[in-house]
Amino acid sequence: MLAYIIRRLLLIIPTLLGILLLNFVIIQAAPGGPVEQMIAKLEGFDGATSRISGGGAEVSVAGSNYRGAQGLDPELIAEIEKMYGFDKPPVERFWIMLVNYLHFDFGDSFFRDASVISLIEEKMPVSISLGLWSTLLTYLISIPLGIRKAVHHGSPFDVWSSTAVIVGYAIPGFLLAIMLIVVFAGGSYLDWFPLRGLTSNHFEEMTLGQQIVDYLWHLVLPVTALTISGFATLTLLTKNSFLDEINKQYVVTARAKGLTENRVLYGHVFRNAMLIIVAGFPAAFVGVFFTGSLLIEVIFSLDGLGLLSFEAALNRDYPVVFGTLFIFTLLGLIVKLIGDITYTLVDPRIDFESREG
The missing domain is CATH 1.10.3720.10 (MetI-like)
Structure with a gap:
């Protein structure tokens, strides 16, 4: 019975990894991610100063050369992607997530001021x-x-x-x-x-x-x-x-x-x-x-x-x-x-x- 329990515990590792990987691929491919949502919110402003807080980053829309229909400054978009961790390729993001999860570090919510x-x-x-x-x-x-x-x-x-x-x-x-x-x-x-x-x-x-x-x-x-x-x-x-x-x-x-x-x-x-x-x-x-x-x-x-x-x-x-x-x-x-x-x-x-x- 002890050997059976050990084998089952070891099987939890690939099972958990497979579930996380499958959901990671599906969710990353889904449209309307946090970066897109933040860009959509910012495009509703007109010359006003808006601060984006999260992950210790602050972005000023007034200083980003935002000009209405011309869209957001690419530098601002890049900064938003960095704020949410999307400046890295998917494989690296998934690896970082797994390493953090091994230490039971699940990070902070994107939209709630809490871990x-x-x-x-x-x-x-x-x-x-x-x-x-x-x-x-x-x-x-x-x-x-x-x-x-x-x-x-x-x-x-x-x-x-x-x-x-x-x-x-x-x-x-x-x-x-x-x-x-x-x-x-x-x-x-x-x-x-x-x-x-x-x-x-x-x-x-x-x-x-x-x-x-x-x-x-x-x-x-x-x-x-x-x-x-x-x-x-x-x-x-x-x-x-x-x-x-x-x-x-x-x-x-x-x-x-x-x-x-x-x-x-x-x-x-x-x-x-x-x-x-x-x-x-x-x-x-x-x-x-x-x-x-x-x-x-x-x-x-x-x-x-x-x-x-x-x-x-x-x-x-x-x-x-x-x-x-x-x-x-x-x-x-x-x-x-x-x-x-x-x-x-x-x-x-x-x-x-x-x-x-």
């Missing part, structure tokens, strides 16, 4: 709250529900619960969020929950107990909108996995020995049926944690990582784009490895070495 790390730290609490609670609730509800559906397969409970989870899955999360706001957040009916933010304005003045209640109170609607759509896949996956195991010979043998139904279900079937659920946990967690909350963050005015990444991509804020890509990809690969290791914790009979052999 990439500080921006991620600032937005992390929102994404942790949404991702952690929605994933936890999805698993706590879907797994017991899927087991019960498997035990009572074909019963009225199985039929109506399947209908309910499929209807929930069919409703987009952002549409459900709007419906929740209209009904429960002072829209047209009830005013039970706050409309925006993760905490109240007077949060710092509250006691610890009041802060916990206020925090959970603000999370109810966005977490509900994220969780409902995640029920169907995991619930039906759990049900089908348990149905496959229940019909196998070792279950018939266990029942023939006189074991109780709960002992058969949770002592024998559970360990084997949960393997596929465990395998899907890392992908589900990473998906909700990093990408699934963008529209929810916008609707509920939550400034998290999803909104940060989206705005960085629109603005061609390359340090933020590649910094978050590096961190999220590295974390995703590590979590995927942890998911494989969890296989052996659920069922010690699994041996990755013998499987490869």
Whole structure:
């Protein structure tokens, strides 16, 4: 097992490098980069003095012989390219980026007066709250529900619960969020929950107990909108996995020995049926944690990582784009490895070495 873990850790290096290289090529080829955006902004001025600050550089438009329709002075354009690091060829820029990333130096945002790390730290609490609670609730509800559906397969409970989870899955999360706001957040009916933010304005003045209640109170609607759509896949996956195991010979043998139904279900079937659920946990967690909350963050005015990444991509804020890509990809690969290791914790009979052999 140790050798397998070492090989997987070593494979993370070329995988991460390939992902960064592919995205670097695509993004560099896309039009409307930071240099083009800055030039477009400057061409809207007419003889006024404008200062461009970033990376320690300042450029005066009034002193650059700018003359309206004649365009910007080539020297000014060259200075803008140098300010954003585009005075170097792409290969050199990519190499410099990799060297900096080895020291976890992700640079500063082009358009925000902050480093990439500080921006991620600032937005992390929102994404942790949404991702952690929605994933936890999805698993706590879907797994017991899927087991019960498997035990009572074909019963009225199985039929109506399947209908309910499929209807929930069919409703987009952002549409459900709007419906929740209209009904429960002072829209047209009830005013039970706050409309925006993760905490109240007077949060710092509250006691610890009041802060916990206020925090959970603000999370109810966005977490509900994220969780409902995640029920169907995991619930039906759990049900089908348990149905496959229940019909196998070792279950018939266990029942023939006189074991109780709960002992058969949770002592024998559970360990084997949960393997596929465990395998899907890392992908589900990473998906909700990093990408699934963008529209929810916008609707509920939550400034998290999803909104940060989206705005960085629109603005061609390359340090933020590649910094978050590096961190999220590295974390995703590590979590995927942890998911494989969890296989052996659920069922010690699994041996990755013998499987490869």
